[in-house]
Amino acid sequence: MAEQLPSGAGDVAKRHPEIWKAYADLGKACAEAGPLDKSSSRLVKLALAIGAGSEGAVHSHVRRALDESIAPEAIKQVALLSIPTLGFPQAVAALTWIEDITDPK
DSSP: OGGGSOHHHHHHHHHOHHHHHHHHHHHHHHHTSSSOOHHHHHHHHHHHHHHHTOHHHHHHHHHHHHHTTOOHHHHHHHHHHTHHHHOHHHHHHHHHHHHHHHSOO
């Protein structure tokens, strides 16, 4: 799994596999703690990444969303939904990060 992660996270996973396993297990437990389906959970995680202003996490969740057959239009709507809460500049930034993956030039 570590070889599929961005370099920083992959390095930690390789050096500290016990920490990575605990982290992965926590993520799995959180995902299974409620009634949200996989697509809804992915879009929520994308929204949280947008709210945190984490370009890398947005890229990661967009890639995973596309792999899970979530439509690019639904992914982009998450950025648009952030306008009233996070503000227009943050939403536009998020949309550009999403389009880095959905609409590469």
